[in-house]
Amino acid sequence: MQLSTNISLKAYHSFSSEEKAHYFTSIKSNDDIVEISNWCKDNHLPLLVIGAGSNILFTKDFNGLVAKMELMGIKKISESASEVVLQVGAGENWHHFVSYCVQKGWGGIENLSLIPGTVGASPIQNIGAYGVEVQECIESIYVYDTIQNEWLTLKNAHCAFGYRTSVFKQSPNRYIIAQVNFVLQKQPQLKTDYGVIREVLHDKGIKNPSLENIANAIVQIRTQKLPDPKLLGNAGSFFKNPTLPIEQYEQLKAQFPNMMAYPISDNAYKIAAGWLIEAAGWKGVRKGNVGCYEKQALVIVSYGIESGKEVFDFSEEIIRSVKEKFNIVLEREVNIV
Ligand SMILES: Cc1cc2nc3c(=O)[nH]c(=O)nc-3n(C[C@H](O)[C@H](O)[C@H](O)COP(=O)(O)OP(=O)(O)OC[C@H]3O[C@@H](n4cnc5c(N)ncnc54)[C@H](O)[C@@H]3O)c2cc1C
Numbered sequence: 001m002q003l004s005t006n007i008s009l010k011a012y013h014s015f016s017s018e019e020k021a022h023y024f025t026s027i028k029s030n031d032d033i034v035e036i037s038n039w040c041k042d043n044h045l046p047l048l049v050i051g052a053g054s055n056i057l058f059t060k061d062f063n064g065l066v067a068k069m070e071l072m073g074i075k076k077i078s079e080s081a082s083e084v085v086l087q088v089g090a091g092e093n094w095h096h097f098v099s100y101c102v103q104k105g106w107g108g109i110e111n112l113s114l115i116p117g118t119v120g121a122s123p124i125q126n127i128g129a130y131g132v133e134v135q136e137c138i139e140s141i142y143v144y145d146t147i148q149n150e151w152l153t154l155k156n157a158h159c160a161f162g163y164r165t166s167v168f169k170q171s172p173n174r175y176i177i178a179q180v181n182f183v184l185q186k187q188p189q190l191k192t193d194y195g196v197i198r199e200v201l202h203d204k205g206i207k208n209p210s211l212e213n214i215a216n217a218i219v220q221i222r223t224q225k226l227p228d229p230k231l232l233g234n235a236g237s238f239f240k241n242p243t244l245p246i247e248q249y250e251q252l253k254a255q256f257p258n259m260m261a262y263p264i265s266d267n268a269y270k271i272a273a274g275w276l277i278e279a280a281g282w283k284g285v286r287k288g289n290v291g292c293y294e295k296q297a298l299v300i301v302s303y304g305i306e307s308g309k310e311v312f313d314f315s316e317e318i319i320r321s322v323k324e325k326f327n328i329v330l331e332r333e334v335n336i337v
Contacts, residue, residue: 013053090120107188
């Protein structure tokens with residue numbers, strides 16, 4: 001294990017603030033995982049494994065070891081007439097992996113094109129976009145349990161996947177994800193239910209879309225709608241869409257007929273957090289070096305922050321004002337460190 005000390009984290013996360021890690025290393029083998037876990041225990045220091053840092057907000061220096069996941073490799077484990085199972089290293093770039101599958105004609109994750117980050121982080125918050133969640137294509141995950149000091153293969157059913165959550169998100173820093181096994185379809189059912197996907201395909205005159213057509217449409221939509229973290233620091237959606245019981249939803253809907261929401265069961269609705277934030281007057285608002293993105297109110301952007309604390313404080317103001325107007329408490333999706 002090669003340790004560096006007092007390292008700036010600026011280049012390792014998408015908000016690009018200036019916090020430091022007391023110790024820093026990278027993970028290049030499964031043995032490295034065991035070694036860093038033991039080292040942190042022996043030295044009574046916290047461990048934080050990161051991928052590309054596109055869902056993290058550092059609000060202070062990290063007085064422990066930050067380990068960047070760099071386990072690579074895509075390996076075919078099995079194949080049948082209808083499916084292929086791939087084992088993928090946690091450090092692989094997510095979008096490269098999606099493009100690799102699209103190119104091979106293996107479907108299931110094409111709607112998740114262009115989501116920043118690594119393969120290993122994809123199960124953590126069960127990444128999702130345009131009607132698809134990654135859990136739909138995960139067969140199992142090979143992890144190191146830093147509490148029991150053992151390697152485990154967690155089958156999909158044991159990962160407690162839900163909307164932007166999983167067993168990994170619920171027990172932060174307990175499991176280190178080393179490899180993810182994906183099941184992909186050779187004759188995939190394409191998901192074009194989202195109106196915006198249909199619109200793009202229609203504009204291009206595509207009637208029978210291929211995997212590649214879908215992936216390209218998603219890339220086009222996302223590029224137009226979301227800020228590029230290289231130009232404007234951000235971590236995508238900052239908040240989760242809240243769930244409300246039907247009674248509360250109906251009361252609010254009577255008061256705010258334009259409120260965007262959809263049913264998730266017979267007695268609950270999911271409310272678009274972006275709509276709430278916009279209706280509370282935040283869209284496009286800038287305070288100092290932080291702002292609410294002008295094209296999508298769910299995204300908080302940095303105009304050159306020094307500390308992630310500036311973003312955190314801004315998000316507190318949004319939470320307070322949404323609570324005052326709608327009596328709904330927004331929950332952050334981004335991991336606060
Ligand atoms: C512009 C933009 C758009 C986005 N759009 C979406 C979207 O559409 N849908 C969506 O779901 N998300 C979206 N995100 C959020 C982000 O891309 C995902 O959460 C992604 O999976 C994060 O990957 P990462 O490698 O950057 O993880 P990081 O930010 O490095 O880490 C995220 C969390 O996972 C932990 N972690 C990372 N790797 C491991 C590992 N191998 N083992 C154990 N723990 C680990 C970290 O400790 C941290 O708690 C977006 C972000 C941006 C910047």
